[in-house]
Structures are given as C-alpha cells and as structure tokens.
Amino acid sequence: MTVSGCKRNHSAPRVQLSGEPGGLERYIRAVERAGGIPVPGVCPEPDSGCDALVLCGGGDLDPALFGQEDRGSHPPNRERDRAELMLSEAYLTWGKPVLGICRGMQVLNVFLGGTLIQNLRPDWRALHQGEEDVYHMVQCRSGSLLERLLGPSPVVNSAHHQAVDRLGRELEATAWAPEGFAEGLVHRFLPVLGVQFHPERLSGPGLGRGSVLFDWLIASART
Numbered sequence: 001m002t003v004s005g006c007k008r009n010h011s012a013p014r015v016q017l018s019g020e021p022g023g024l025e026r027y028i029r030a031v032e033r034a035g036g037i038p039v040p041g042v043c044p045e046p047d048s049g050c051d052a053l054v055l056c057g058g059g060d061l062d063p064a065l066f067g068q069e070d071r072g073s074h075p076p077n078r079e080r081d082r083a084e085l086m087l088s089e090a091y092l093t094w095g096k097p098v099l100g101i102c103r104g105m106q107v108l109n110v111f112l113g114g115t116l117i118q119n120l121r122p123d124w125r126a127l128h129q130g131e132e133d134v135y136h137m138v139q140c141r142s143g144s145l146l147e148r149l150l151g152p153s154p155v156v157n158s159a160h161h162q163a164v165d166r167l168g169r170e171l172e173a174t175a176w177a178p179e180g181f182a183e184g185l186v187h188r189f190l191p192v193l194g195v196q197f198h199p200e201r202l203s204g205p206g207l208g209r210g211s212v213l214f215d216w217l218i219a220s221a222r223t
Contacts, residue, residue: 012037013221016047018084019056026200027056034214043083046090051221052097055084055104060162063118066110072119085111097191097220102160105194112168120161133157138183144174146184149216154208156197191220
C-alpha cells in the first residue's frame with residue numbers, strides 16, 4: 001500500500017515501538033533485522049519523525065473504551081491505553097504504516113470503533129493460551145496481504161485470552177482462527193496490518209515466517 005504524495009525514503013526508516021517495560025527486546029531485534037531503526041518507548045507520545053509504528057503485545061484494554069462492562073478482562077493499564085489510542089490516531093492521520101501485534105491489533109480495532117471478546121470460551125482456550133506459545137493453523141483470505149506474506153494456511157503462535165469481535169470502521173478481517181474469530185486484519189485504504197499472533201517470535205520448521213511482516217512494514221515505510 002502507498003500513500004499519495006509520499007516520496008520513497010532511501011534511508012533506514014525509523015520505527016516507533018510502544019510496549020511494556022522489559023518486553024520490547026524481541027520487537028527491537030525484529031525491526032533491526034528488517035532494516036529499520038527502532039525507537040522504543042513505554043506510553044510514548046507520537047513521534048512525527050518516525051516513518052512507521054509497531055503496537056506491541058501486552059495486557060487487556062479497559063472494556064469501557066468499547067462500551068462494555070468488565071466481562072473477564074484483566075485490570076487495565078489506562079495510561080498505556082490512552083497513549084496507544086493517541087498513537088493510532090496520529091499514525092493513521094499521517095498515513096504512515098502501522099503493524100499491530102496481539103494487543104496492538106485489538107487497540108487498532110477499538111480505536112476505529114470495534115469491540116473485543118473479553119474472555120475466550122473455555123473450549124477455545126487450548127489453542128490460544130498456555131504457559132508458553134501455543135501453535136495452530138489459521139486460514140488466510142485468498143489474495144490478501146497475509147496470504148501473500150505467509151501462505152494460505154500458515155501455522156502461527158498464540159498467547160491471548162481476548163480477541164477481536166465486531167470490526168472497527170474500514171477494517172477487514174483477512175485471516176481467521178479455527179474458532180472463527182479474526183487472526184488478521186487490514187485497513188481498506190491505509191497501510192495498516194494487525195495480527196493476533198506474535199511474528200516477533202515466530203520462526204522454525206513448519207511455522208510461518210514472522211519476519212516477513214516486519215519486512216512489509218519497512219518496505220511500506222520506504223514508499
């Protein structure tokens with residue numbers, strides 16, 4: 001995807017990262033391997049000098065942000081919620097590429113008016129949460145960005161108890177878990193990609209190559 005009027009950036013793109021204290025290292029390394037310059041922060045202000053944004057994984061959003069009472073959410077970090085909703089507004093307004101990972105995908109969906117499943121059904125949890133990553137297949141929509149990057153039925157990793165429910169404005173689901181909820185989404189007009197899995201730690205025999213999502217982000221930031 002490209003944004004009209006933007007010129008190709010031949011230097012290494014600067015990528016703003018928003019995450020949790022002590023939880024940013026894998027994202028930093030993934031951006032560096034893809035050729036970007038990471039600009040990590042905890043509850044950072046939007047940096048107009050950056051070329052792209054990664055919203056990293058983490059805890060639950062405040063359900064009041066999508067008009068619901070607590071139905072199994074963990075206690076929210078309201079400062080982080082506020083910061084990442086502001087980051088979403090800024091980067092979407094600027095038309096700069098955004099990659100939302102796990103919580104980050106949920107932040108994008110809530111920012112655009114969508115809702116979340118606050119707690120996965122007990123019979124769904126075996127494929128999506130455990131002491132470590134749980135691996136399962138997802139189905140990508142034919143012709144979608146995720147199919148081009150990962151193939152039609154990649155094996156991905158999960159570590160979550162919430163999921164996207166009603167989609168936000170101008171978002172389209174492009175990958176689904178076996179249970180039917182969205183594992184990937186894109187914006188119809190902007191260079192925005194969200195995934196429920198964790199590409200920063202997805203690699204190995206028989207698994208999808210998570211590095212290609214960061215390659216996409218850096219390539220999008222150069223256009």
